[in-house]
Amino acid sequence: MRNKKRYRPIMFVGTGSDVGKSVINAGFCRIFKQDGLQPAPFKAQNMSLNSFPTPDGLEIGRAQAVQAEACGIPCRVEMNPILLKPTGYMDSQIVLNGKPWANKSAKAYFNETDRDFLFNEAMRAFSKLEAEFNPVVVEGAGSISEVNLWKKDITNMRVAVEKNAATYLIADIDKGGVFGSVYGTMMLLPENERKLIKGIIINKFRGDISLFQDGALKLEELCGVPVVGIIPHFRDIYIDDEDSVVVDKKRFSSVEGKINMAVVLLRHMSNFTDFNVLEQIPEVNLFYAATPEDLTQADIIILPGSKNTISDLLFLQKQGMATAIKKAHEQGMAVYGICGGFQMMGKWVRDPLQIEGAVEAVPGLGILPVETTITNEKVTEQCSFTFQKTKIEGSGYEIHMGETVAENDSPLCIINGKKKDGYYLNDKAWGTYVHGIFDNSEIIRSVLDSIGKKLGSEVDFKRFKEEQYDKLASLIRENVDMEYIYKSIQID
Numbered sequence: 001m002r003n004k005k006r007y008r009p010i011m012f013v014g015t016g017s018d019v020g021k022s023v024i025n026a027g028f029c030r031i032f033k034q035d036g037l038q039p040a041p042f043k044a045q046n047m048s049l050n051s052f053p054t055p056d057g058l059e060i061g062r063a064q065a066v067q068a069e070a071c072g073i074p075c076r077v078e079m080n081p082i083l084l085k086p087t088g089y090m091d092s093q094i095v096l097n098g099k100p101w102a103n104k105s106a107k108a109y110f111n112e113t114d115r116d117f118l119f120n121e122a123m124r125a126f127s128k129l130e131a132e133f134n135p136v137v138v139e140g141a142g143s144i145s146e147v148n149l150w151k152k153d154i155t156n157m158r159v160a161v162e163k164n165a166a167t168y169l170i171a172d173i174d175k176g177g178v179f180g181s182v183y184g185t186m187m188l189l190p191e192n193e194r195k196l197i198k199g200i201i202i203n204k205f206r207g208d209i210s211l212f213q214d215g216a217l218k219l220e221e222l223c224g225v226p227v228v229g230i231i232p233h234f235r236d237i238y239i240d241d242e243d244s245v246v247v248d249k250k251r252f253s254s255v256e257g258k259i260n261m262a263v264v265l266l267r268h269m270s271n272f273t274d275f276n277v278l279e280q281i282p283e284v285n286l287f288y289a290a291t292p293e294d295l296t297q298a299d300i301i302i303l304p305g306s307k308n309t310i311s312d313l314l315f316l317q318k319q320g321m322a323t324a325i326k327k328a329h330e331q332g333m334a335v336y337g338i339c340g341g342f343q344m345m346g347k348w349v350r351d352p353l354q355i356e357g358a359v360e361a362v363p364g365l366g367i368l369p370v371e372t373t374i375t376n377e378k379v380t381e382q383c384s385f386t387f388q389k390t391k392i393e394g395s396g397y398e399i400h401m402g403e404t405v406a407e408n409d410s411p412l413c414i415i416n417g418k419k420k421d422g423y424y425l426n427d428k429a430w431g432t433y434v435h436g437i438f439d440n441s442e443i444i445r446s447v448l449d450s451i452g453k454k455l456g457s458e459v460d461f462k463r464f465k466e467e468q469y470d471k472l473a474s475l476i477r478e479n480v481d482m483e484y485i486y487k488s489i490q491i492d
Contacts, residue, residue, distance in 0.1 A: 003036035006134055007489040011165035013140035013156055015181040019172035020203040022063040023239050025139045029070040030473040040133035041067030044122035044155040045082040045141060049270040049307050053380040053397050058098025066240045070469045078125035082118060087308050100378055110152050119154040135489055138165055145185040157193040166488040167196045174204035174233060186223045198488040199228035206233045229480030237471045240273045254297035258285035259453050262298035265290045266312040270305040271435050274338055277461050278438055292324035299451055300334045303341025310356050313344050322365055329367050334428040334451055339400050342431030346370035368423045368431055369407040385413040385434055390446055396436035
């Protein structure tokens, strides 16, 4: 039953990065949906190599696509109008309103770009969402107490002030120093911003929550706003992570008795969510390989996507990983590539326009008889495909800059019934531009069959994700004062 009542925006900001804003935002999106509202997520500016195409072929941060899924609606470019995709240590591609806009250094972006122009673009996108959805569930970025960045802010408290959002400060108690980070953050805020903070949410609490009740009261006394929730640390709820910082917390070793699938660890790895389904299969141990020795423990090697294919390929060559991958292939090990990983598997990767950097060409691994040229045009689209060898049908998405040409006609997939994709050498060596290809159980079954292994259990990933959103919503309801939350977003 639809709730017709209108609410003001709600915003979740943090004492720092990786405190759980994206996941908590997704949980509230699902709660509002369950309660008969029509919520939509929003983040003015996101920095991530994990992106996703909207149905109309525009690019946004993966986190907002996940939050839209929790809302039960298709993702839209207005949900993340500005996306920064790092291409190097201090440089990023700027995606504005879903399309590449510029490549800039951090210094040029923050000091030379018209901040008011970017903020106005973000607010224009927000207004479109606000006209159709209720409430808009806003996510901040990083820490709101970076005083040196306040004048350049287009995604944190400037948004809260502009939209009069009921704002909640999230702190990760598992990091330690929660009192200093919360109190320091609150006291640094100007008065007009501090009064928008309606409450504090303590995230990732381990142990008996009742033991922190005195701590919560002390925080309330210090900060002048209530602690409205203490959310326990959980490991049994799986929500797509925002960025590859979480890879540091994942497994980096093989496990005896399992099917060991090694994802080659790249410095500019993108769309690591391609492997989330594989992590849920009991027979499979998915781990990240950082050294040539790691690869000797694998049954299957996967080269993931990359935001800078040439730089990552040169890195693999320098570290000895390229030689180890080629040797593994020659010895009959299964090697597969996705997007940038597919490009690396070819004979050459060329960049005549120097889009990725100063190196105009680098030899690839030579596993597949293809060559790639990096181009200015960016493909961003959701797609359906037919896996050629078995005629398996599936769905995924493409996000890449580059055209790959094969020496002979042997596509891995046919996309949307007409476009040839990837290259099929044999059951143990192929590449594709399709992200999310492993979200399809029949593809996983085919890959395991190629090494003589069987998939003993099915994973319905769409149903699985829906169950996870509901579990997250239940956890938040149990540990957050939802009555207080709703009162704070009522329009007087």
